[in-house]
Amino acid sequence: MKKQLLLIIVFLVTLSGFSQNTYVFLGSYNRDKSAEAIQIYQLDTLNGKLTKITGAKDIINPSYLTVSPNGxxxxxxxxxKTPNAGSVSSFEFNADQKSLTFLNKQSSGGENPVYVSVHKNGKWLVNGNYTEGSVSVHPVLENGKIDSIAQNFKYSEGSIHPERQKSSHVHSTIFSPQFDYLFLPDLGADKIHCYQFNETKKQPLTEAAIPFTKTDLQAGPRHFTFHPNQKYGYCIEEMSGTISVYEYGNGTLKKIQRIKTHKDKYEGFSESSDIHISPDGKFLYASNRGKENNIAVFSIDADGLLKNIGYQSTFGKHPRVFAIDESGKFLIASNVNTGNVIVFRRNQKTGLLKKTGKEIKMQDVSCVQIKQILKIKLL
Structure with missing residues (x-):
């Protein structure tokens, strides 16, 4: 029976055509319900051109997006940023029909949700709420809709900054490489919270053996990423403009380096915001917003340590989120205050960036995600 099934699959594959299309998903701070607050483009992976596919209206401030594993x-x-409100919403994207359809929304379990992530099995959604300093876990139904909250944890502890750290501000929800732990950088408390994540349980979060890692005071940990080799983690610290490098293993973080993201001769305040590693694990990129408005480029040594090798202007103001496509050819940055999205080509040998000349406009654009979607068609 297995042999027959294998022969059928081989036959179908032989009669099929394959295409690997890359799509760019943009979110924004947009209170105008008549405007497309979410937009989707197709990325030409030869020249970096973005072609509009579809969009969605009647949404308030879809400031951060994530894409399901199957696209x-x-x-x-x-x-x-809406008083006494906060939600997470689900949409279905049909690449063939070039459509984006609203499915449903649920309470985010706190005010001002700023980050959302999906488990690799596509069955769990986790969001972080900045203003109230909390994290919520939602089951995801078979049809892509978000179910009501299964767990919600709130924090109250702050840190030493008199204005920005009066209380907790969870800024991202990051799964470990094996998706068995969840890390929560908390800008307000100068901590990275940690939970074990058991995907088989109705309430998947339990406190880890080491429930948090303290960062430097007034660092303001914001976003976090893991190296492809799963041995190292990198946390960008918004308030101090630094990156902390950690050795990682079984839910534990051990700091081995702290390095600044801004230029040596830089004078004036600049916040760090987003952080990503190239697919080959050789380079790390970090965005600075405020005075500098650039992407800092670092090489990654075999021991996980960083070395700054350059900076690239984002040709706009306030680069909040950027993304690297799965082939590693392109980096795309979103500039909130100037409402422009810039496509850069990555030199995969040197790690440096070069503007392709391809640029689009979108009011208050705040987030960019990139996803390759495989299509199989019978010939």
């Missing part, structure tokens, strides 16, 4: 569903933090 069928888009999840957004919605009603952000």
């Amino acid at each position: 069928k569903y888009i999840y957004a933090c919605t009603d952000t």
